Amino acid sequence: MDPVEEFEEHRLYLRQVAYRVLGSLSDADDAVQEAWLRLHRSDPAHVENPRAWLTTVVARVALNQLRARRTRREEPFPDHLPDPIVRRDDDADDPEYGAELADSVGLALLVVLETLSPDERLAFVLHDMFGLPFEEIARLVERTPAAARQLASRARRRVRGAEPASSGSRAARREVVDAFLAAAREGDLEGLVAVLDPDVVLRADTGTGLRALRGARAVAGQAAAYRSVDQVRHRVLVNGEPGVLGTIDGRPVALLAFTIVDGRITEIDILADPARLAGLDPDLVR
Structure with missing residues (x-):
C-alpha cells in the first residue's frame, strides 16, 4: 500500500491515542504529524506493522510532551480543562461522527487523567483503552513489563475512584x-x-x-x-x-x-x- 494511503488509514486511530494521552487537540495533531514525518523518512522494508509502528511513534512523542509539561508546572494538578471535542447535536446521526462517538471519551475522564503522572497516563491509555500489551508499553516508559503493569493499575484505581461514567440514553x-x-x-x-x-x-x-x-x-x-x-x-x-x-x-x-x-x-x-x-x-x- 502507498505510504500516504497507509497513514490515512490509521490517522483517526492515531489522533484518538494522542488526544487521550495529551488532552490537547493541537498537541495531538502535532504528535500525529510527527509520526507522518518519521514514516515518510523511514525505510518501508523496516516497518513490518505500520499501525503498531505509528502507534509507538505517537505514544513516544506524546509521552515526551507530557513529561515536558510536568517539569514546567509547579503543581501536579491540572490548571485548565482539557480541549473539548464539540459537535452540533444533530451530528450524532451522521455515520462518520457516529463512529467517532462510539470511541469517545468524556471530558470528566480527561480531567481525571490530567492528575496522573505521565507514565501512569500513558500506561493506562495504551493498555486499558487501546489494548496494547505491557511488553510494548514497558519499552516506551523504559521499565519492566511488571512495572508498566503497576503503572496502569495505579492509574486504574485513581480513575475508578474519581470518574463517574454517564448513564442512561x-x-x-x-x-x-x-x-x-x-x-x-x-x-x-x-x-x-x-x-x-x-x-x-x-x-x-x-x-x-x-x-x-x-x-x-x-x-x-x-x-x-x-x-x-x-x-x-x-x-x-x-x-x-x-x-x-x-x-x-x-x-x-x-x-x-x-x-x-x-x-x-x-x-x-x-x-x-x-x-x-x-x-x-x-x-x-x-
Missing part, C-alpha cells in the same frame, strides 16, 4: 440538561437542586486557572445567579455527551459539558476561556 441525559437550563433561566433554586447530585462538582476554566465548586446547593446558587438574557444557548455534543454552547451576538462565551448518572448531574465543566472558545467551529452556531 443520550435523549434521557439531554432531558436532564434541558431541565437544568430551564430551572437556571427561571432562577428556580429547588428545581436546580432536583437535577443535581448532592456531591455535584462544577469546574470552570476562564483562562486564568481552574476553579471548582462542590455541592448541590452551592452549584445551584451559582447557576441561579448567573443568568444572561442576551445569551443564546445552542445544543451541542461535548465529547459525545449533551452540552450547551452559550453565545452573545454569535460569539461563544461559555461551553458547558455535563456528566449525568442515574438521572442527576454529577459534574459540570465550563470552558469560558475567550481564546480557546474563539477556536471553535463557527458552524456550531449556524
Whole structure:
C-alpha cells in the first residue's frame, strides 16, 4: 500500500491515542504529524506493522510532551480543562461522527487523567483503552513489563475512584440538561437542586486557572445567579455527551459539558476561556 494511503488509514486511530494521552487537540495533531514525518523518512522494508509502528511513534512523542509539561508546572494538578471535542447535536446521526462517538471519551475522564503522572497516563491509555500489551508499553516508559503493569493499575484505581461514567440514553441525559437550563433561566433554586447530585462538582476554566465548586446547593446558587438574557444557548455534543454552547451576538462565551448518572448531574465543566472558545467551529452556531 502507498505510504500516504497507509497513514490515512490509521490517522483517526492515531489522533484518538494522542488526544487521550495529551488532552490537547493541537498537541495531538502535532504528535500525529510527527509520526507522518518519521514514516515518510523511514525505510518501508523496516516497518513490518505500520499501525503498531505509528502507534509507538505517537505514544513516544506524546509521552515526551507530557513529561515536558510536568517539569514546567509547579503543581501536579491540572490548571485548565482539557480541549473539548464539540459537535452540533444533530451530528450524532451522521455515520462518520457516529463512529467517532462510539470511541469517545468524556471530558470528566480527561480531567481525571490530567492528575496522573505521565507514565501512569500513558500506561493506562495504551493498555486499558487501546489494548496494547505491557511488553510494548514497558519499552516506551523504559521499565519492566511488571512495572508498566503497576503503572496502569495505579492509574486504574485513581480513575475508578474519581470518574463517574454517564448513564442512561443520550435523549434521557439531554432531558436532564434541558431541565437544568430551564430551572437556571427561571432562577428556580429547588428545581436546580432536583437535577443535581448532592456531591455535584462544577469546574470552570476562564483562562486564568481552574476553579471548582462542590455541592448541590452551592452549584445551584451559582447557576441561579448567573443568568444572561442576551445569551443564546445552542445544543451541542461535548465529547459525545449533551452540552450547551452559550453565545452573545454569535460569539461563544461559555461551553458547558455535563456528566449525568442515574438521572442527576454529577459534574459540570465550563470552558469560558475567550481564546480557546474563539477556536471553535463557527458552524456550531449556524
